[in-house]
Amino acid sequence: MSAASGGAPLLEARGLTVRFGKVTALDGLDLVAPSGQVLAILGPNGAGKTTFVRTVATLLRPASGELRVRGSDVARDPVSVRRDIGLAGQSAAVEPAMTGRENLEMTARLFGQPPRAARRAAAAVIEQLDLGEVADRRCGTYSGGQRRRLDLGASLVGAPRLLLLDEPTTGLDPAGRREVWEAVRGLRALGTDVLLTTHYLDEADELADHVVVIDHGRCIAAGTLGQLKASVGHDVIEVTVSDPARLEQAGQILRSVTCRPAGLDPGGRRASVPAAGGAGQLAAVIRGLDESAIGVDEIGLRRPTLDEAFLALTGDHSDIPAGAGPSYSGSSR
């Protein structure tokens, strides 16, 4: 029987290591995520996002360490975990030769629903995900967005406590993405926990309460969206110069005030730098620019974007200073 109890965290990983032959995909990952959330896993390609989801879904076995899903250990009690989760992967795993309704009823019965309950569950999902018009057509005729919604629906017919979405909107057009986002928001409103991976930061910004950034198989930052953005090194001073030729010089001034290399965007004539000293440093920058007679179109102090947080944490972009995030101890460049 399910060991899940109200008090257990949604996910709890301790030293979780998963290997494919000689390749270590997850390398001692530690993570605790509370219930009642949409949790987004972010990370560059190859960071281990999909491996993590597949391990939660009991499709991969950890080489060492442990992973508990709502209190159940994935290696020792996989059936309890499978009863608690619904998985919707990167591809739409539906049978094209069957109708949407047939697919949903089949999946419901494989979750353990008796025939009548399976029909009810399928009908409820069709209503919830607005698939009524196409429900009795073969899935081979569906659009990409419809098929992905049906796949999402198939993961719901067993009333899972945790929904796993691996890149749920990859390859969809903007309308299809919005459809999936709406569906996820609706589910959260009804109390289903959601774990999603994405490489679209706006998607995490739209949907997630809690964000975990992984890179090289380890968790390098975790927290709410606000905490993650704040962890990059506080606010950012951004200057837009009038004369692109002076951008380099403005960058030097930013650097001399904050002791950090400035990020330069020649196209937008913008230089930016994380500013731990806040308004005081902004005043110093303005004085410095004034002394050097550099014309300025715009200058200000702003919160970092999720992109900046992400790039700083994963060290993918040398222009942006590696952040001194409180939970970051990986390799910066």
Place this chain on the structure above:
Amino acid sequence: MTMMTTITRPVSPPGAARASLEVARRVLRKYMRTPGLSVMGVVQSALFLFCFRYVFGGAIHAGTGSYVDYLVPSYVATIVLFTGGGIAVAVAEDRAMGFTDRLLSLPLPRSSIVLGRTLADSATNAWSILATAALGFLFGFRLSGSVLDGLAALGLCLLYGVVFTLVFIVMGLFAASVQAAQGLSLIAFVFAFISSAYVPAGSRPGWLQPFAKYQPITPMVNAVRALIAGSGSDLTVALAWSAALLAVAAPVAVIRYRRA
């Protein structure tokens, strides 16, 4: 929006029997609704049989009897080696499109995934075997022994259908891609052609004869021919090969599916 609340959580995971039937039902629905699988298999079977019977047949000397009586029993016995590629491809497709992952993430017993597919594809193989046998009679084949002997031979062919279902499932599970599964299943052609199925084994060059003689298909088709003639020769060897193939393929399929 409140519709979701009407979905109740299942009391328990599905039992092995119910889950296997559900998995099998989906495979059969796909087969029957995809004319490329259910109809084309029989059309292909008819074309091959036609070619052997009327195109090559005249040039093949198969002992004393007529070639059609030599060919049809072994053709029926080996038809699953030709249609079975579809099974390997379907298994590889399920892996590629994430369908297998979905099944593995659900709380059904994992042995039901293999059992369900084996049930369904043994049924589709049975359909190919029966259709091919009917075509054989249409092309001039006649039983030399009793009807009972003929039915025993047909039963043995149906057993081969189950055996090779599992063999092709294993091929689909080991293939790196759908195309690779297609290629891998061509191995079966080699075994079928270099056996006594269509041409007597003795007609091959000497270096090829040991392979023709000691590979499983030769005793398997010889046993079918013998049963039709009312003899049990080669039957023990054929059953032993069937048991051996099953004993290897079934556990490999169950274990391999977990890592699909």
